[in-house]
């Protein structure tokens with residue numbers, strides 16, 4: 001049994017430590033990243049002893065947590081410009097805590113009626129945002145699994161017998177080479193193999209060239225995949241043009257909105273998703289731009305029955321039903337976490353407009369970085385950013401090495417990517433604390449390391 005007093009004390013230690021951690025992180029008072037070798041870290045954290053002997057108390061926990069937090073990567077830090085993981089907001093963090101204590105795995109209604117109902121209503125809200133009034137959805141542990149689930153629904157449409165008989169060999173998936181790698185993985189996992197991937201013509205920045213979509217006569221198109229936005233560049237495919245082509249050709253239109261769908265909440269940027277309502281399926285990660293911890297992603301389909309067909313289930317959940325509903329028939333997972341709760345908590349606290357303002361702010365900061373960098377000699381910026389992702393090069397040096405130098409003392413955390421076969425540095429503005437001072441400091445550092 002829990003010792004309630006011990007729990008209360010340990011939880012208090014946690015809140016105090018996290019408050020200090022986020023405070024010093026968002027002030028930029030400490031390095032954004034530490035990369036101590038694992039052997040040394042294991043010693044510092046006393047891992048082996050604790051694993052073997054246990055015996056942690058609120059006192060030793062306090063010390064453990066201090067080191068653990070200090071040795072991690074700080075996503076609230078202004079110089080955190082790395083991967084697209086959310087700089088989590090605290091309401092969602094509270095939801096994670098509640099989930100940890102209650103563990104109501106919500107795929108089955110009777111295992112957590114409140115959590116399941118929260119997921120249902122969050123999905124209903126997301127469906128309305130995307131423009132699927134008669135749609136259905138489910139939350140999954142991440143965008144990769146969401147893409148797989150959506151493409152499974154597409155497969156059920158193109159080849160309804162595939163579930164029983166296996167996959168026919170004339171199915172193809174049309175996708176730009178810049179699509180996230182989980183799309184090509186899904187092709188193999190679904191049994192189509194890499195040979196089923198037909199690369200679409202793109203412009204020089206990897207965007208689908210809607211004027212040069214292929215002649216598909218004689219082939220069975222299982223799905224066409226567009227990105228909103230592409231992971232590498234943060235640029236958006238023309239969803240309306242591509243979506244209209246799909247309608248004409250009877251092709252399933254899948255929009256990978258893992259990163260960019262949150263811009264639906266922004267008055268200024270929602271136009272980037274114009275045409276999304278033409279999609280048959282959409283995925284949307286909350287753990288990127290809706291500020292929840294990893295992972296919480298949505299699969300959304302325009303016709304609810306398509307999602308049930310994916311796993312050969314016939315039930316429909318448009319209405320609650322008297323006894324509740326089991327979303328387990330729509331997911332690869334059997335047990336799930338209370339994913340809806342963390343999305344709900346951010347919405348409940350900040351409102352749809354508050355989350356939209358966050359998107360606006362991050363996109364504006366990335367644009368500002370582009371403006372500042374463009375004015376400086378030696379910086380090459382291949383495109384004007386549309387989102388909070390910007391790619392650039394500085395000089396002729398090895399850009400991967402440049403990145404190592406910038407990260408060495410934990411001054412900055414950024415990534416790199418290849419564009420047309422050329423390595424670029426890549427900045428993703430995730431933390432609300434990132435400001436002009438951070439951007440100027442990064443540009444200074446790039447030019448001097």
Ligand SMILES: *Cc1c(COP(=O)(O)O)cnc(C)c1O
Nearest residue numbers: 142143144180229231256258259
């Ligand atoms: C991040 C991302 C994914 C994968 O999502 P995970 O939640 O990391 O599995 C898929 N597609 C795009 C466009 C992404 O940016």
